[in-house]
Amino acid sequence: MSSTKLNEQQRLVLLHTARASIRTGLFEGHPLDVEPADFEPELQAQRATFVTLNKHGELRGCIGHLEAIQPLIKDVADNAFSAAFQDQRFPPLNKSEFDQIEIHISVLSPPEPLSFVSEQDLLQQIRPGIDGLILQDGYYRGTFLPSVWEQLPTREEFLAHLKIKAGLPANYWSDSLQVSRYTAESFSEG
Template sequence: MPSTEYNASQKQRMLEHARAAIARELGYKLARCSAEEPWQKEERAAFVTLNHHGQLRGCIGSLSAHQSLWDELSYDACAAAFRDRRFAPLSRDEFDDLDIHISILTPTQPLAVDSEQALLSALRPGVDGLVLEEGVRRATFLPQVWEQLPEPKRFLEHLKRKAGLAEDYWSDTMQFSIYQVTDIGE
């Protein structure tokens, strides 16, 4: 099982690594830092969230581990900066005022619930990220989203909308899973 605790130096290196990946894509000449330590080589799921002047500027990641943490952070940082369909690609003018947040996920755990009320009762605001799956639709909110949507009912309604479903939608075929994160920010 990969570690979920990182020291201050490791966290700083992750943030610098993500920022450097974006800078290289913008044309800045920076050397690549290879993954030489065991924690960098662990397969981990992660998300990189970018904020510009306090506003969301991009957020991309994966829910399941499929590559090293170091490769995942490079990929997610560049994807959040240049390939998040909600935003135009990041410009050099925005780069200096960019805040980077990294969320390293624990493996997802399925929730066996038979009603919306049971789901709402099972959620731990501020702790759990939630994945909703219904047919081909899939959406997630990181635990940090609880800061904007602290009520479980509103959290779920917004997640349903993100998945392209009506806020009052419920089906016995919906599947849910939870996860937690190690949150690392500038």
């Protein structure tokens, strides 16, 4: 599993692929069909991604994978389509919105489980502005990408809101709580 930084050209290819997949979705109803073998080895590597769509600075869709399940180029094409048409929080993107959306891609590192004995211990290990977190307890699960630090700049806020996103109370604590962290290489159009 590669975690090599992408060069500018590779980033542009991924952004172009994401937009082309959304365009294909608008006109043909399915994601862009990409053949990973047609791309550089870095874009064929199995990597996990999230694709976020913003419209006039507001979230318009965000879908991704926390674990690497397919080649990077295919993950971006599939997640771009899903963010545009299958994010349950929003109606499917329509043609009039296509030119108004900005595409943001996050390529994730493999998750690393954290070991902690208390909430204070966990908070000390979290790296603001760097870490994305996956929080899980039983069937409650949620994640925040590292970019969420822009809205929730303190460790305490970040963790409390992540608990809420996972369906738990903000002050929830349990010995069965599991937290993993990851980093993301993020880039966007423009």
